[in-house]
Amino acid sequence: MSFKDQLDFIRQHLKKNKLRVFMTVLAATMGCAFLIVLASVGFGLHKTLTDEMLDTQLINEVQIYGKEDQSPVTADDQQKMREMENVNAVVSRSYLEGVTSITMDDRTGYGDVQLTNLEEEEKANLALSEGTMPTKPNEIVIGYHFAQNLLTEAEMNAQSDEEVSTGFTTSMIGKEISIELTPLNEENNEPKTWDFVVTGVAKAPSKDWMTDQRVLIDESYRTEFQLFTQPDVPVEESYISVYVYADGLQSVKGITESLKAEGYHVYSVTEEMETMDLFFTVLKAGLLFVGTIAVLISSIGIFNTMTMAVTERTREIGVMKAIGANPKLIQRLFLMESIWIGVIGTAIAVALSYAISYLANWLIPLIVMNIMEEDGMEDMGITISSIPWQLVVIASVISIGVAMVSGWRPARKATKIDVIQALRQEL
Amino acid sequence: MIHIQDVTHTFSIGKKGKEKRVPVLKNVSIDINKGEIVSIVGKSGSGKSTLLHVLAGFMKPESGSIKVLNQETAKLSESEHAEFRLNNFGFIFQNFQLMPGLTAFENIELPLKLKGVPKSERRVNVEALIQKVGLSAVADHYPNELSGGQQQRVSIARALVSNPPIILADEPTGSLDSETENEILILIQSLNKSLGITFVIITHDDEVANIAHRKYRLHDGALVNGGALHVV
Numbered sequence: 001m002s003f004k005d006q007l008d009f010i011r012q013h014l015k016k017n018k019l020r021v022f023m024t025v026l027a028a029t030m031g032c033a034f035l036i037v038l039a040s041v042g043f044g045l046h047k048t049l050t051d052e053m054l055d056t057q058l059i060n061e062v063q064i065y066g067k068e069d070q071s072p073v074t075a076d077d078q079q080k081m082r083e084m085e086n087v088n089a090v091v092s093r094s095y096l097e098g099v100t101s102i103t104m105d106d107r108t109g110y111g112d113v114q115l116t117n118l119e120e121e122e123k124a125n126l127a128l129s130e131g132t133m134p135t136k137p138n139e140i141v142i143g144y145h146f147a148q149n150l151l152t153e154a155e156m157n158a159q160s161d162e163e164v165s166t167g168f169t170t171s172m173i174g175k176e177i178s179i180e181l182t183p184l185n186e187e188n189n190e191p192k193t194w195d196f197v198v199t200g201v202a203k204a205p206s207k208d209w210m211t212d213q214r215v216l217i218d219e220s221y222r223t224e225f226q227l228f229t230q231p232d233v234p235v236e237e238s239y240i241s242v243y244v245y246a247d248g249l250q251s252v253k254g255i256t257e258s259l260k261a262e263g264y265h266v267y268s269v270t271e272e273m274e275t276m277d278l279f280f281t282v283l284k285a286g287l288l289f290v291g292t293i294a295v296l297i298s299s300i301g302i303f304n305t306m307t308m309a310v311t312e313r314t315r316e317i318g319v320m321k322a323i324g325a326n327p328k329l330i331q332r333l334f335l336m337e338s339i340w341i342g343v344i345g346t347a348i349a350v351a352l353s354y355a356i357s358y359l360a361n362w363l364i365p366l367i368v369m370n371i372m373e374e375d376g377m378e379d380m381g382i383t384i385s386s387i388p389w390q391l392v393v394i395a396s397v398i399s400i401g402v403a404m405v406s407g408w409r410p411a412r413k414a415t416k417i418d419v420i421q422a423l424r425q426e427l
Numbered sequence: 428m429i430h431i432q433d434v435t436h437t438f439s440i441g442k443k444g445k446e447k448r449v450p451v452l453k454n455v456s457i458d459i460n461k462g463e464i465v466s467i468v469g470k471s472g473s474g475k476s477t478l479l480h481v482l483a484g485f486m487k488p489e490s491g492s493i494k495v496l497n498q499e500t501a502k503l504s505e506s507e508h509a510e511f512r513l514n515n516f517g518f519i520f521q522n523f524q525l526m527p528g529l530t531a532f533e534n535i536e537l538p539l540k541l542k543g544v545p546k547s548e549r550r551v552n553v554e555a556l557i558q559k560v561g562l563s564a565v566a567d568h569y570p571n572e573l574s575g576g577q578q579q580r581v582s583i584a585r586a587l588v589s590n591p592p593i594i595l596a597d598e599p600t601g602s603l604d605s606e607t608e609n610e611i612l613i614l615i616q617s618l619n620k621s622l623g624i625t626f627v628i629i630t631h632d633d634e635v636a637n638i639a640h641r642k643y644r645l646h647d648g649a650l651v652n653g654g655a656l657h658v659v
């Protein structure tokens with residue numbers, strides 16, 4: 001029997017009992033849709049958290065916070081790291097201590113003053129919103145929000161009346177900034193001032209709520225500043241953090257592993273992601289398991305429908321066998337019928353699940369927002385439910401597989417029908 | 428063409444443990460030649476249908492050998508036997524056994540579908556046959572829209588459609604009035620003459636049996652006169 005004729009045969013049978021087939025497909029649809037929607041919550045939350053993590057953290061950054069043997073990370077060590085594969089840049093940063101004021105003309109402000117290697121920073125993807133990277137030691141780069149808190153005295157007074165000042169709003173490029181340092185020891189606390197010229201302003205951070213108030217000074221000042229603020233502490237012992245920048249997220253894991261092997265204490269986003277991925281893998285598996293139970297329940301419907309179909313058609317099956325239909329063909333026809341129910345149910349379920357998922361992502365934040373009477377939920381970009389193609393594949397395999405298994409026994413039963421008994425049945 | 432040799436069959440009936448053994452066929456031997464119409468007559472319960480079921484392969488006899496077209500059919504597996512039936516046997520049943528969901532045309536077409544004959548070829552064959560059995564006017568009727576005689580014509584056409592060398596008929600006119608019975612018998616005779624098809628007809632009705640070239644009589648599962656031929 002040709003495949004097309006087999007399909008015709010099935011279609012003709014399905015048409016004969018539309019309502020029953022419809023109800024069975026409906027049950028299969030509900031089971032499969034429940035499975036997909038339930039698991040989609042696991043996928044959605046995983047996606048939200050991963051995106052959040054990748055958005056707010058520098059994903060290609062590997063932080064080195066020391067060595068196992070407590071010795072400092074030397075310039076030589078850093079050079080070796082630079083030569084590692086897939087490493088774009090190695091930056092050593094230290095916070096400047098003893099800053100007592102930062103001024104520009106008649107304005108005063110505050111900032112995170114850091115000593116760093118600006119060449120390496122650039123390789124590590126320090127992007128500018130305006131200006132250029134410094135070429136001379138006394139040239140500096142400032143954070144995007146730094147100018148906002150450079151205030152005049154009048155502005156500062158006004159701000160205490162709860163009027164937020166926007167600070168310095170015109171371009172900072174070429175402006176001179178004076179940084180006053182005071183030694184940290186008690187006896188000698190005569191402050192001293194250094195002047196720097198702003199050549200570049202960093203790009204705004206990726207998120208609205210993050211602020212960048214950095215003042216990045218070339219690391220050649222490190223010794224000079226150290227001798228001034230803490231002359232009794234050797235330069236090597238000042239707290240320097242080293243950051244390794246990979247050429248992409250995919251190489252972070254490898255770099256992290258090899259640095260660990262070399263005895264460094266490191267932290268990178270992959271560490272955190274691995275823990276999170278593990279958690280969500282377990283969660284998703286659990287949700288899929290619960291969803292599969294729904295599919296199994298719906299499969300009882302398929303089993304019943306197919307058993308009834310076989311019983312109803314006992315005489316017809318007997319006639320088919322009598323005139324020469326192979327028992328294997330009969331088994332295949334019935335199996336195909338239950339698979340058809342499974343396939344249609346799954347197809348509808350997939351479409352339905354996407355609709356439900358879309359609706360949930362739109363509606364639930366709206367409802368929560370209304371209850372909490374808070375704005376801003378929508379731009380947090382929370383995905384509650386997400387249906388990646390993998391989930392569609394898993395759910396389809398489960399529900400079509402279950403449909404097949406539940407159609408198996410009725411189909412076997414059909415092949416076992418005794419021709420003589422079947423022909424004896426009354427019309 | 429058909430050699431039935433020493434076929435014996437016994438049914439066990441009743442509850443397990445206290446089964447009664449009922450011998451239904453006792454050393455039945457029949458030879459049927461190509462192009463013959465052979466009838467097997469006997470009273471109700473004499474074992475006629477059982478003999479046909481064994482011959483068709485619907486069940487296996489307890490002992491004895493059945494050779495059809497030099498093939499020892501009792502040795503075939505279920506699948507092989509189905510295949511063998513599809514190629515070599517046509518069937519006509521007392522209560523027609525048509526598919527209620529298929530039209531007359533589609534019912535006749537069914538064996539060809541099972542054989543995997545392409546649609547266009549099926550069409551030609553079935554249409555020719557519908558003409559031959561005189562069903563052109565009702566080809567698209569469903570079985571419940573046909574008279575008994577028309578239904579039996581459909582079932583005869585279905586038996587013929589794949590050109591089998593042998594047609595087995597169990598009480599082919601048992602559900603028909605005598606006028607319709609005559610029509611069907613004439614049709615069978617003409618098909619036998621024109622196509623040379625071998626017919627094995629089971630009946631308890633002597634009038635039907637009389638169209639046969641040879642007649643066997645079963646009594647309590649054994650051939651009367653040891654199978655001596657009754658030439659009609």
Ligand SMILES: Nc1ncnc2c1ncn2[C@@H]1O[C@H](COP(=O)(O)OP(=O)(O)OP(=O)(O)O)[C@@H](O)[C@H]1O
Nearest residue numbers: 438439440451470471472473474475476477478631
């Ligand atoms: N499956 C079975 N189990 C037990 N006994 C059976 C079975 N089928 C038939 N018999 C018995 O075998 C005997 C022969 O039955 P069979 O159907 O061959 O008779 P028949 O000659 O065709 O009769 P009829 O003319 O009424 O159709 C009967 O006595 C019947 O009771």
Ligand SMILES: [Mg+2]
Nearest residue numbers: 475476477597
């Ligand atoms: Mg009978």
